[in-house]
Amino acid sequence: MTRTPEGDSGLKRERTARGWTLDHAAAKLNTLTGGATDASLMSAWESGRRRTGQTNRRGLCTLYRQRSEVLFAHQDGTAASTLEQTGTDVVQRVLTRWADLVEAMVEVADTAQEWLVVTGSRSREKSYLAAIETAVAQVPDLVHYRVLYGPPRHSELTAHLLRLLELRDPRERRNGHPTLRIGVVEQPAAMERFFVASESRAVIPLPSLHGSDGFDSGIVAGPEAAIGLVQHGREACASARLIQTPEAVLALTAREQHHGVGGT
Incomplete structure (x- = not known):
């Protein structure tokens, strides 16, 4: 993936030819996809800093009435991005104990100042959920994205989502960004992702190294991987159905499970 010189991508040419601002184009895309793309993510796609996911690619092709190979040639080149060149150097530590995994996830939430992106529908670890709520309550400029893959699997997660909506109004914006986004990916074929990422670090749970139960x-x-995962989560949320009210949370059917260890 190569970064494109200013004004040189098909995405930007199609937008500017219509006289649209980034905000205007993002709003039109969201009308098509039902997502929550914003101007900064549109800019990252146009410059080639980030690749556009399949749902938003289809939406942009429809919006601009243009072929994918024209709009996304700058994203699909053979040159590797900085993150791709870094490879396994982005991994700072391997965690092989449940207690260490939870501690590391809590630390991501505790230290987040700008972004906190969490994915998955299996969370039930109380200290981890409490750390997320504390960050949302105590850091006004923090932007929090929660991406669910299907309904919450545990009642603890449902209660957590309700508390988040008590702490923040999803309509509130700071520094040009909504400060809370909860979205649910409902496509049956979508693979559930588990990670927590801030602007400076990330933790990615893995299937258990000790047995067949859960993630420990x-x-x-x-930072390089963390920033990439923040964008991953934002793009996933942009393609998800937004959950904006307690009623919408409660409408998701919580499927309580009594065995196994939850993901993030």
């Missing part, structure tokens, strides 16, 4: 291992990743 993981890796800690540095």
Whole structure:
């Protein structure tokens, strides 16, 4: 993936030819996809800093009435991005104990100042959920994205989502960004992702190294990977159905499970 010189991508040419601002184009895309793309993510796609996911690619092709190979040639080139060149150097630590995994996830939430992106529908670890709520309550400028893959699997997660909506109004914006986004990916074929990422670090849980039950291992990743995962989560949320009210949370059917260890 190569970064494109200013004004040189098909995405930007199609937008500017219509006289649209980034905000205007993002709003039109969201009308098509039902997502929550914003101007900064549109800019990252146009410059080639980030690749556009399949749902938003289809939406942009429809919006601009243009072929994918024209709009996304700058994203699909053979040159590797900085993150791709870094490779396994982004991994700072391997976690092989459940207690260490939870501690590392809590630390991501505790230290987040700008972004806190969490994915998955299996969370039930109380200290981890409490750390997220504390960050949302105590850091006004923090932007929090929660991406669910299907309904919450545990009642603890449902209660957590309700508390988040008590702490923040999803309509509130700071520094041009909504400060809370909860979205649910409902496509049956979508693979559930598990990670927590801030602007400076990330933790990615792995299937258990000790047995077949749940997730009790993981890796800690540095800033390059963390920033990439923040964008991953934002794009996933942009393609998800937004959950904006307590009523919408409660409408998701919580499927309580009594066995196994939850993901993030």
